[in-house]
Amino acid sequence: MHSGTVASRSADPKDSRESRNGDRPPLDAVSLAIIEQLQEDGRRPYAAIGKAVGLSEAAVRQRVQKLLDQGVMQIVAVTDPLTVGFRRQAMVGIDVEGDVEAVADALSAMDECEYVVMTAGSFDLMVEIVCEDDDHLLEVINGRVRAVPGVRSTESFVYLKLKKQTYMWGTR
């Protein structure tokens, strides 16, 4: 991932956020510290986290549970797609006519779209696509993405090599 919006409930497999994100209280320093701990190791025990942030084990547990319930945070395994059998990835910039959000929703519904963001600039949308092989990628981009009503044009950037990927916000 990237940075990004997070599923509103951890049980929910997909996540297309409807609500604005600015509606929640800004998150206090202690919760930030807890998140940092879990960004280093998602399985770190609550007691250890408590020791690090100055809270009891039970308090940490309650905070973590709330952060998960609120969808502020998810604890998940992340992998390198290449080692898991997805050999072709691409970032696709999309030019839209009409309702950009509607197009974004349509793209979000596709399994192959891992990441959908509305942007300012010469593209209205940027979409990351993860596929098994070239045929699959071609089918998704030329067959399905371009077929979405409102998509005026697309430009693809096929991934050659992933150089960096982190999850460390808050840690700086």
Add this chain to the structure above:
Amino acid sequence: MHSGTVASRSADPKDSRESRNGDRPPLDAVSLAIIEQLQEDGRRPYAAIGKAVGLSEAAVRQRVQKLLDQGVMQIVAVTDPLTVGFRRQAMVGIDVEGDVEAVADALSAMDECEYVVMTAGSFDLMVEIVCEDDDHLLEVINGRVRAVPGVRSTESFVYLKLKKQTYMWGTR
């Protein structure tokens, strides 16, 4: 995140992969199933995973440990950057003259660059940048990214709204 390369050791805070990714054995079906379980819930107990994938608790424990050690998988907390105080994000497409990989390495060294990928197409690199505010973003893009030797030109796509973000490869 996105899809992406993963740190070669879970202890390592940053990750700029040097090794090719195709060098590892392709990962068997059972490991895939374990990863799927942990993508749903990074804290799921080993016994529960074992029940789901048809392995003993001890075997799951060994497999997970190996996957972590090998850097195939990481278990981490992921958040919505907006709720954690990073209000400006952008995808930046970069045109490079000379050694693309060297530029990628230089960008990877910056904390604000969350995601760096070499691409084919009208950009040589795509970089995701996470910042606190507009001033910070401006400073990073115009001050630091453009200053990297070999960067010929950049094009920025400021994030307006994140619509989707998942971590579910293998789950399809």
Add this chain to the structure above:
DNA sequence: CCCACTCCTGCGAAATCCGCAAGCAGAGGC
């Protein structure tokens, strides 16, 4: 003042983690 609400602490009971040992089965080298 009292009530409701939130957040924390402390404490047992239950579950999980973790290391270890012994045994078994399949793959490969020779």
Add this chain to the structure above:
DNA sequence: GCCTCTGCTTGCGGATTTCGCAGGAGTGGG
């Protein structure tokens, strides 16, 4: 055939962690 290596299983305890619940402290409303 024999040996080794790898990986899984079963079983076992002890240390650790999780989890639910009772209780206290602080805040704000009526």
